[in-house]
Amino acid sequence: MAKETLLSLENASVHYGGVRAIDNVTLKVDEHELIALMGPNGAGKSTVLKALIGLAPLSRGQVRWHGVAIKPKTHEMVARGIAYVPQGRQVFKSLTVLENLELGGYTLNNRSATKANIESVLHLFPSLREKLSHKAGLLSGGQQQMLTIARGLVADPKILLLDEPSLGLAPKVVKEVFEKIAEIHRERCIAVVVVEHSIKSVLAIATRVFVLSRGSVVLEGSPDSIDSEALHRVFLGQS
Ligand SMILES: Nc1ncnc2c1ncn2[C@@H]1O[C@H](COP(=O)(O)OP(=O)(O)OP(=O)(O)O)[C@@H](O)[C@H]1O
Ligand SMILES: [Mg+2]
Incomplete structure (x- = not known):
């Protein structure tokens, strides 16, 4: 059976003042996909x-939710079931791990649902369970990144948007983060869109790949279908 398209961009352009950040980007997120969004610095990944x-x-262009054109407002997108974990490991450093997780449930506006969701999320993150009363600022970089992802899941989203979860982490920790993303995708049956700058780690877990260069999609397909030489040329700024 064909998968349903949850969310899409159609011929979308975004300008910041005079800067064109993305140009004519078309991208759809089907249910239970794991999309990797790749490309060099400034390619427009975060803007997507x-x-x-x-x-x-x-x-220019459209955002569609279940095929219907919408003008997305962030609080409405969150209420529809989209969780967004921005670039840069943004934890509340002076709050505990548990308090950070509780904040992930604030849109649910329901303490018992938040508590149950935290319990369910902690099954995926046993290392955070051991540190619930620790200040988030005292966690390692990798644990802080895990916390931002766990916090995104507390709202029980249908789509998880992750912006460069591997940024600034040691290779071993990057591997753990990607294994965790693959596990989330497998266990929770949600769609995931993960932005990743570096090449290999994300191709192993993605079901579909989009490569951006200077604001446009230049390669798209299954991880196997992406020509590695073409990918290298994008990262070297030659296409
Ligand atoms: N708030 C802003 N004001 C002006 N220009 C911006 C702003 N945010 C992004 N840009 C520009 O838009 C373009 C795309 O930026 P974006 O952050 O989406 O790229 P990116 O692929 O996420 O890059 P990175 O890998 O560095 O995170 C870049 O040229 C960037 O300089
Ligand atoms: Mg970015």
């Missing part, structure tokens, strides 16, 4: 996620 969650208004 921001356009999907309503943080970057389109100057």
Whole structure:
């Protein structure tokens, strides 16, 4: 049976003042996909996620939710079931791990549902369970990144948008983060869109790949179908 398309961008462009961040981008997120969004610095990866969650208004094109054109407002997108984990490991450092997780449930506006969801999320993150009363600022970089992802899951989203979860982490920790993303995708049956700058780690877990260069999609397909030489040329700025 064909998978349903949950969320899509259609011929979308975003400008910041005079800067064109993305140009004519078409991308759809089907249920239970794990999409990797790749490309060099400044290619427009973060802007695509921001356009999907309503943080970057389109100057052209459409956002569609279940096929219906919408003007995305961030709080409405969150209520529809989209969780967004921005670039840069943004934990509340002076709050405990548990308090950070509780904040992930604030849109549910229901303490017992939040508590139950935290319990369910902690099954995926046993290392956080051991540190619930620790200040988030004292966790390692990798654990902080795990916390931002766990916090995103507390709202029980249908789509998880992750912006460069591997940024600034040691290779061993990057591997753990990607294994965790693959596990989340497998266990929770949700769609995931993960932005990743570096090449290999994400191709192993993705079901579909989009490669951006200077604001446009230049390669798209299953991980196997992506020509590795073409990918290298994009990262070397030659296409
Ligand atoms: N708030 C902003 N104001 C002006 N220009 C911006 C703003 N945010 C992004 N840009 C520009 O838009 C383009 C795309 O930026 P974006 O952050 O989406 O790229 P990216 O692929 O996520 O890059 P990175 O790998 O560095 O995170 C870049 O040229 C960037 O300089
Ligand atoms: Mg970015």
